[in-house]
Amino acid sequence: MNGTKTYAAEAARHRAFETRDAGAEGHFIIAVKTTGIYCRPGCPARPPKRENVEFFDTTGEARGAGYRACLRCKPDEPAQGARVAKMITEACRKLERDENIPSVAALAIAAGFSEGRFHRLFKQATGLSPKQYALAKRVEKFRDRLKGGETVTAALYDAGFNASSRAYEAGRRLGAKPRDVKSGGVALTLKAAVARCSLGFVGIAMSERGLCALAFGDSAKAAREAVQARFPKARLVDADGSLSAALARVVALVEEPAGAFDLPLDIRGTAFQERVWQALRKIPAGETRSYSAIARAIGKPTAQRAVAQACGANKIAVAIPCHRVVASDGGVGGYAFGVKRKKVLLDKEAAE
Structure with a gap:
């Protein structure tokens, strides 16, 4: 937790603490002389008087000066964002690994959150509910096993569908009968x-x-x-x-791209692609997002290129509005059916 030029000056640190600047997290620690505790820059506790404050670059320095950790903001524990990211990663691995899909209640207990909060955090990070995520990963594995030459029964069990009756559910998610996928879609x-x-x-x-x-x-x-x-x-x-x-x-x-559309969609893609496509469908008509913004929205901030590839793999133009994703420099960006059509769609939505 080393200081940087941005928060090196004491005045900048005071300003960051007073405004609860989220960007200051990890750059310095604030200690309160009258209470003997040290806190994160964003601690929600009542702010002390300026003359009762001193700053440290690390928690270790604050402890060395005789201060103890705040019980409210818990500066010795990982930041909330890091904790949530770790929790989501662990939950995803468990959903991918366990033979029986864990319940949301069990996942929430393991993560240390209430069931409702866990569900919201998971869906915010992945774009899918825990059950949807687990099923998407199993279907993805099922598809790969079929294409690799396995029998339908072997692929079903290898993918984690622990009963032959689940073949219907897998086939429904594939959007085709398993034998059609195995033959490369020839029978579709x-x-x-x-x-x-x-x-x-x-x-x-x-x-x-x-x-x-x-x-x-x-x-x-x-x-x-x-x-x-x-x-x-x-x-x-x-x-x-x-x-x-x-x-x-x-x-x-x-x-009228901004109008209501009530046709059912048969969406077929990998778990990652479906997360991207769900994020695209949440972009309001008349607005745009960059590839990096979509990557952040699905909890994969460094996956801009993969997001662009998922947009390119979208089979249902307009209904899944990949035309609303533009270049980060403000340019229109590419489009499978030509930039001219993309501009027309965006102009239609902006005018409505």
């Missing part, structure tokens, strides 16, 4: 349709679960090919009017 059949819109042509694909692809093209043929590219081994079947209602809702969404 999707209904497809194309319509004209202000961005050219929009193509969609629907599975039994819902909308699984939304793509654009300069022609009807290009839009359909863009849909096929999202499921290269699947068989697309022309809907022949059966998707007219769904297609009308999609066109309405393209024309």
